[in-house]
Amino acid sequence: MRPPTGGAGSADAPLPLRHVLTLPTEGAAVRLARETAELVLAEWGVPRHHPSVGPALLILSELVTNSVRHAAALSETVTVVYTAGRGTFAFAVGDRHPYQPSLYGTHATGQGTGLATVVELTLSLGGTAVVRGVRDGRGKSIWITLPL
Template identity: 70%
Template sequence: MATQLEALPHRHVLTLPAEPSAVRMARETAEQAMVEWGIGLRHPTVDPALLILSELVANSVRHAAVLSPQVTVIYASGPGCLAFAVHDRHPYQPALYGSLTDAGTGGLATVMELTLGLGGTAVVRADADGRGKSIWITLPL
């Protein structure tokens, strides 16, 4: 998928406290944004995308909240593409593709299996200061 994330015409940013309610709020906001952008909630990519998003936000809340009191979700879409990122200020960068080869059965392995199964991509992008990261997921529609 060669879509440049910067070229996606639809964007929404949501910053939430790093607490369990962030998962629900991130999902509800994703659903609202997709409806506004003309992506039907019955599209076959939507349910897996919401599960991926929920897992990533839950991971930030569970593992990064000690150093990152907030989690930011960036939603984006364009013709044939849905993308989102979950950002926190914890420096640990998970090995996304390693979760598949390490006999992973946890949330990150599920994220990667769903992403790759849909023909999508996943990447971890470190903050410029090295004290945080974003995990970007891009899925074809």
Template identity: 70%
Template structure:
């Protein structure tokens, strides 16, 4: 699995209003991008990846909208991995390392990521007033 996200040949960026319709739109855009990149929607990583994506966008809509009028989703892929990030301008950074033993959305995200042999990282914005959660999954 490629660890250098900058080296992934396929990229797509989508910015949406932080409202409930963003979840569906982010998922639909992901499906279109995957097909365009030659990754079949029946690939065993795709459904779990879409579940993770939907959960992360839902979290931004539910918890960040008060400070972040937009959510940005970055999609990337290569021959051996799929990566995506969900970015908002809310400063709260969830702790991913302890989330596996918890309940709720982030715990589900981490359970699926780890079951697939993937990684999850929270990256703060340079000004500390926002963050991206990056997910990388092997294909």
């Protein structure tokens, strides 16, 4: 999974802080991904009461839940990448299911409310949401970038 760029220094530099978590694609992954996000953010000095933290945890939970519900048959694991830099927190949820959902436009609304809510909440916080395919064509990651 290619991390976003930005943060401290050049707009072309990768975000300097990074943590990767790979879990079995099962229900407990949601709780573990969320707890890991809380620990990583605290370690990186982001206060729990920061306005982006609660929504970020909600978005993360929804994305991991989607992988558990919809990708488990083709993906034994779900990978969460957490990354941050000055003024930016980004995370990705990736699995090996080849389906790449549309996050924007008319196709996004037909997928149910989960991804539409993720995109709406992300944009309302001034963030971005992007789907990136895995280079071998067997999977994808959904990257969320939020300002801190």
